[in-house]
Amino acid sequence: MDTEDEAVDGVFRALADTNRRALLDTLFARNGQTLSELCEGRGMSRQAVTKHLVILENANLVASVKRGREKLHYLNPAPIHEIGERWISKYERTRLEALFDLKKALENDNE
Amino acid sequence: MDTEDEAVDGVFRALADTNRRALLDTLFARNGQTLSELCEGRGMSRQAVTKHLVILENANLVASVKRGREKLHYLNPAPIHEIGERWISKYERTRLEALFDLKKALENDNE
DNA sequence: CTTATAGGCAACCAAAGGGTTGCATGTCAA
DNA sequence: TTGACATGCAACCCTTTGGTTGCCTATAAG
Numbered sequence: 001m002d003t004e005d006e007a008v009d010g011v012f013r014a015l016a017d018t019n020r021r022a023l024l025d026t027l028f029a030r031n032g033q034t035l036s037e038l039c040e041g042r043g044m045s046r047q048a049v050t051k052h053l054v055i056l057e058n059a060n061l062v063a064s065v066k067r068g069r070e071k072l073h074y075l076n077p078a079p080i081h082e083i084g085e086r087w088i089s090k091y092e093r094t095r096l097e098a099l100f101d102l103k104k105a106l107e108n109d110n111e
Numbered sequence: 112m113d114t115e116d117e118a119v120d121g122v123f124r125a126l127a128d129t130n131r132r133a134l135l136d137t138l139f140a141r142n143g144q145t146l147s148e149l150c151e152g153r154g155m156s157r158q159a160v161t162k163h164l165v166i167l168e169n170a171n172l173v174a175s176v177k178r179g180r181e182k183l184h185y186l187n188p189a190p191i192h193e194i195g196e197r198w199i200s201k202y203e204r205t206r207l208e209a210l211f212d213l214k215k216a217l218e219n220d221n222e
Numbered sequence: 223c224t225t226a227t228a229g230g231c232a233a234c235c236a237a238a239g240g241g242t243t244g245c246a247t248g249t250c251a252a
Numbered sequence: 253t254t255g256a257c258a259t260g261c262a263a264c265c266c267t268t269t270g271g272t273t274g275c276c277t278a279t280a281a282g
Contacts, residue, residue: 005129009129012123012126012127012132013127015123015126015127016123016124016126016127017269017270018116018120019270021123024202028201028202028205028209031209031212032212032216034228034229035228035229036227036228036229044270044271044272045271045272045273046228046229047230047231047271047272047273048270048271048272050229050230051269051270051271052270063213063216063217065216065217066229068228068278068279068280069227069228069229069278069279069280070227070228070229070279071228071229072216074209074212074213074216075202075209075212075213076209076210076213077202077203077205077206077209077210078206078210080199080202080203081199081202081203081206083199084195084199084200084203088191088192088194088195088199089195090139091135091139091186091188091191091192092188092191092192092195094139094188095188095189095192098139098142098185098186098187098188099187099188099189101142101143101185101186102142102174102185102186102187105143105174105176105183105185106174106176128239128240130240145258145259146258146259147257147258147259155240155241155242156241156242156243157258157259158241158242158243158260158261159240159241159242161259161260162239162240162241163240177259179248179249179250179258180248180249180250180257180258180259181249181257181258181259182258182259223282224281224282225280225281225282226279226280226281226282227278227279227280227281228277228278228279228280229276229277229278229279230275230276230277230278231274231275231276231277232273232274232275232276233272233273233274233275234271234272234273234274235270235271235272235273236269236270236271236272237268237269237270237271238267238268238269238270239266239267239268239269240265240266240267240268241264241265241266241267242263242264242265242266243262243263243264243265244261244262244263244264245260245261245262245263246259246260246261246262247258247259247260247261248257248258248259248260249256249257249258249259250255250256250257250258251254251255251256251257252253252254252255252256
């Protein structure tokens with residue numbers, strides 16, 4: 001499906017940045033953190049972190065709820081699971097055959 | 112390890128582009144294709160495809176060998192496997208708990 | 223009520239990304 | 253050897269991205 005592909009694309013793009021993966025790691029370590037908490041120790045402005053979180057939210061990797069004046073962020077592991085199921089596992093199936101092709105090609109190169 | 116993290120970063124970045132994932136798919140369908148073959152049907156110049164392949168090669172997702180005047184490209188599924196093993200599976204472990212947190216947070220939001 | 227705290231919004235900027243075109247090189251085939 | 257084919261290299265261009273700063277709004281606390 002087309003929308004599904006776009007979703008996959010969004011997830012891959014979101015995961016392409018080290019800082020964003022670090023943010024996911026932080027939420028993985030402790031879920032439900034506020035924006036201020038998520039800013040701690042990262043060498044960048046609050047607005048930069050906000051932008052990253054927006055991208056993560058658009059990719060559905062993070063959901064947020066407001067509690068009073070603060071915003072709590074929750075990890076959503078579902079898209080990561082999807083990527084593993086629908087994308088990575090595909091390459092897993094023929095993994096050894098591909099490695100065999102590769103090895104053979106590199107050997108012939110040495111002739 | 113630091114170099115390992117950089118490798119992971121390179122793989123994620125390489126996978127972030129739809130065209131590059133499509134190239135991997137094409138090699139998945141038939142391994143060992145030439146540059147010209149890999150250009151077919153993609154709506155872009157040969158040089159554009161070359162650039163994408165360079166990125167994939169730098170990320171170790173593709174290896175190439177020269178045969179005469181042509182260059183054969185082989186899929187290397189190892190980095191994809193690594194991502195699955197070392198990164199995705201981590202989030203897999205606490206997946207249901209995270210989803211539970213998420214659900215609870217969203218419920219409280221409706222109060 | 224006043225002030226400090228948590229966060230939102232918009233403008234701006236430099237660098238990276240994805241693409242193009244033009245030309246050069248190396249190899250196969252006639 | 254000459255021409256066609258497969259690829260390499262470099263300059264250039266526009267858009268996206270990741271970051272900044274400044275200011276505005278809303279809630280909590282004194």
